[in-house]
Amino acid sequence: MQILSCLEIKKELSLLINWELKESNLYRKVCFDNYLQAIDFVNKVAQLAEEQNHHPLLLIDYTTVKIKLSTHDAGGITTKDFQLALTINKIKL
Amino acid sequence: MQILSCLEIKKELSLLINWELKESNLYRKVCFDNYLQAIDFVNKVAQLAEEQNHHPLLLIDYTTVKIKLSTHDAGGITTKDFQLALTINKIKL
Numbered sequence: 391m392q393i394l395s396c397l398e399i400k401k402e403l404s405l406l407i408n409w410e411l412k413e414s415n416l417y418r419k420v421c422f423d424n425y426l427q428a429i430d431f432v433n434k435v436a437q438l439a440e441e442q443n444h445h446p447l448l449l450i451d452y453t454t455v456k457i458k459l460s461t462h463d464a465g466g467i468t469t470k471d472f473q474l475a476l477t478i479n480k481i482k483l
Numbered sequence: 484m485q486i487l488s489c490l491e492i493k494k495e496l497s498l499l500i501n502w503e504l505k506e507s508n509l510y511r512k513v514c515f516d517n518y519l520q521a522i523d524f525v526n527k528v529a530q531l532a533e534e535q536n537h538h539p540l541l542l543i544d545y546t547t548v549k550i551k552l553s554t555h556d557a558g559g560i561t562t563k564d565f566q567l568a569l570t571i572n573k574i575k576l
Contacts, residue, residue, distance in 0.1 A: 425538055429529045432543070436522045445518055450525070450541040 393466030402472050407483065409475050415447075416459040416471050420482060428453050434481045442477070444470050486559030495565050500576065502568050508540075509552040509564050513575060521546050527574045535570070537563050 394402065403411060409418045422428040432448055432455060439445045447458040459475060461468040487495065496504060502511045515521040525541055525548060532538045540551040552568060554561040 425529070425533060429526065432525065433522065436518070436543075440518060445545045448541075448543040450529075450543075452538045 391461060391464050391468045391470060393461070393464045393468055399467055406472065406475055406479070408479060411467075412458070414460060414466065416457075416467060416475050418457045418475070418478070420455045420457070422453045422455070425453055428455050431455055431482060435478055438474060438477050438481070442470070442474055444474050446474065484554060484557050484561045484563060486554070486557045486561055492560055499565065499568055499572070501572060504560075505551070507553060507559065509550075509560060509568050511550045511568070511571070513548045513550070515546045515548070518546055521548050524548055524575060528571055531567060531570050531574070535563070535567055537567050539567065 399411060403409060403416075408420075409416050411417070420428075420431060422431065428450060432450060435446065435448065435455075435457065444461070449456040449458075457478065459471040460466060461470050492504060496502060496509075501513075502509050504510070513521075513524060515524065521543060525543060528539065528541065528548075528550065537552075537554070542549040542551075550571065552564040553559060554563050
């Protein structure tokens with residue numbers, strides 16, 4: 391899978407709510423009212439990750455979940471990252 | 484809750500398998516055979532965290548889970564951190 395160019399990433403990001411480019415990853419920070427809601431979200435993201443065979447970096451800091459997405463095999467951001475980001479947005483905007 | 488001194492931390496750590504001191508946190512890295520095992524472990528740790536009302540930083544990087552423990556309110560490492568580390572060891576050594 392080919393990595394996207396800077397221009398392509400910019401274009402795709404303009405269509406994707408809640409995500410930004412951070413340290414060469416697609417990045418999203420999601421806040422919840424309580425810890426169990428955060429863990430529930432992580433489980434839903436994990437299920438998507440398994441389905442798409444594409445596993446994001448997930449950081450759970452109490453009620454905040456941070457997600458980092460890139461395609462290690464390709465060495466950058468690919469359409470797989472945007473695909474996963476989009477489906478994560480479907481479970482929580 | 485009072486933070487532990489450097490000497491107290493060293494003594495407690497000598498009795499605790501798999502954990503080390505890293506950037507002023509108790510730190511453990513746990514590796515699994517597959518992603519779902521890693522997620523299952525995170526859920527078990529989250530349950531302990533809720534029970535003890537003490538929530539570690541959890542980083543899920545595919546089949547690796549990294550755990551960081553400190554007591555924010557106290558500004559350092561306390562017996563609460565060692566207590567949680569010990570119970571995490573009971574679910575996976």
